[in-house]
Amino acid sequence: MSTTPSAAAILATLPTTISSAYLTDLYAQYRKNRSAVDPSWAQFFESLGDDVNTLMAELHGASWAPNQPANTDDPTILPTPKALEGKGAPAPAAAGGVSLEKLQAAVADASRLSLLIEAYRMRGHLLANLDPLGLWQPEETSDLAPSYHGFAPSDLDRPIAVNQLGFTTATVNQVIARLKDIYAGTTGFEYKHIQDPTQRNWFKQKIENELPVQSFTAGEKKEIYNDLVRAEGLELFLQKKYTTTKRFGLEGGESTIAAIEEILRYGAPQGITEVAFGMAHRGRLNVL
Numbered sequence: 155m156s157t158t159p160s161a162a163a164i165l166a167t168l169p170t171t172i173s174s175a176y177l178t179d180l181y182a183q184y185r186k187n188r189s190a191v192d193p194s195w196a197q198f199f200e201s202l203g204d205d206v207n208t209l210m211a212e213l214h215g216a217s218w219a220p221n222q223p224a225n226t227d228d229p230t231i232l233p234t235p236k237a238l239e240g241k242g243a244p245a246p247a248a249a250g251g252v253s254l255e256k257l258q259a260a261v262a263d264a265s266r267l268s269l270l271i272e273a274y275r276m277r278g279h280l281l282a283n284l285d286p287l288g289l290w291q292p293e294e295t296s297d298l299a300p301s302y303h304g305f306a307p308s309d310l311d312r313p314i315a316v317n318q319l320g321f322t323t324a325t326v327n328q329v330i331a332r333l334k335d336i337y338a339g340t341t342g343f344e345y346k347h348i349q350d351p352t353q354r355n356w357f358k359q360k361i362e363n364e365l366p367v368q369s370f371t372a373g374e375k376k377e378i379y380n381d382l383v384r385a386e387g388l389e390l391f392l393q394k395k396y397t398t399t400k401r402f403g404l405e406g407g408e409s410t411i412a413a414i415e416e417i418l419r420y421g422a423p424q425g426i427t428e429v430a431f432g433m434a435h436r437g438r439l440n441v442l
Contacts, residue, residue, distance in 0.1 A: 156244035157288055157320070181305075184196060190352075191204075200299075201406070212252070215254050245433065256418045260314075260315060263312075263314045263315075264308075264314060264315050264316065266303045266304050266305065266422045267314050267316055267326065267329060268303075268316075268318070269303050270298075270300065270302075270303045270326070270330075270333075271318055271319065271329065271333065273297045273298055273302075273303075273359060274298060274333040274334075274336075274337050274338070275337065275346055275358065276346045277295055277297065277298060278298065278333060278334070278336070278337025278338050278342070278343070279293075279300075279337060279338070279342030279343055279344045280292060280342075281294060281295075281298065281334065281337070281338035281342075282293055282338050282341065282342030283338070283339065283340050283341065284339070284340070284342065286340075292338075300326050300330070305326050310325060311325045311326075312325060312326075312329055313325055314326065316329060319332050319362060320332070320363075321334070336361060336362060336365070338360075343357070344360070345357040345358070376436065377415075378412045378415075378416070380416050381411050381412040382409070384406050384411070384412070385404060385408040385410075385411040385412075385440050388407055388439070388440055389403050389404055389405055389440065392439065401439060402434075402435040402436045402437065402438060402439065402441075403436070403437070404436065404440045407437055408435070410437055410440075410441070411441070413442060
């Protein structure tokens with residue numbers, strides 16, 4: 155009489171992150187090359203003897219059930235079976251001598267930090283400092299707070315594997331400082347709504363890895379100031395000279411003129427010889 159435990163009994167003793175698809179994929183590797191799997195798994199399969207085929211069939215389920223391919227690249231799948239406990243072989247520690255519990259905690263920390271980074275990519279612009287007069291202060295949204303993602307105050311200065319934003323490991327505070335510098339400075343970026351993944355990733359690459367830190371000399375600041383003064387002066391003149399005439403004023407958007415001037419100053423040395431503007435009514439006289 156077979157003593158093979160049921161698939162449900164076997165899986166109940168394994169970590170919840172190990173699926174039946176992963177187990178069967180692991181057994182396929184074992185069949186090809188015993189040394190290709192962890193020794194503890196090899197002993198586990200050996201302990202089942204001839205009944206392993208019955209177990210694998212039960213794990214696959216009914217013949218009409220859809221196949222679920224194993225996702226062995228998933229870092230949350232931990233190949234150390236608790237089922238080995240009490241079967242004559244101790245459950246080994248994870249690679250590098252780290253315990254299974256610590257490895258699971260590290261994976262959870264990295265996942266939560268990735269969610270925090272993604273939240274800033276989506277809504278970090280809501281924290282951008284866009285009012286130079288300081289009359290309006292942005293309100294932080296809940297999902298941009300570390301506590302929303304499960305980080306307690308004691309976790310904020312603990313190194314976590316991140317491998318993003320130029321870090322390999324960093325604390326939550328270091329990552330937030332970097333995110334605020336990128337997404338919540340005096341410029342806000344909103345690009346996650348773009349449907350094309352190639353375009354969306356291009357923006358992310360430019361914003362996070364190639365965005366230059368802009369600084370102006372005293373002379374350049376004076377040129378920008380003069381552009382603003384000229385734009386404002388023209389608006390005041392038109393308002394006074396043609397009081398009742400519809401003129402599509404640029405009030406509140408005078409920085410458009412300074413931006414256009416800067417683009418032209420930068421583009422001319424790059425070989426640009428002609429520029430075509432397609433614009434709305436508002437501010438067109440000033441642009442002309």
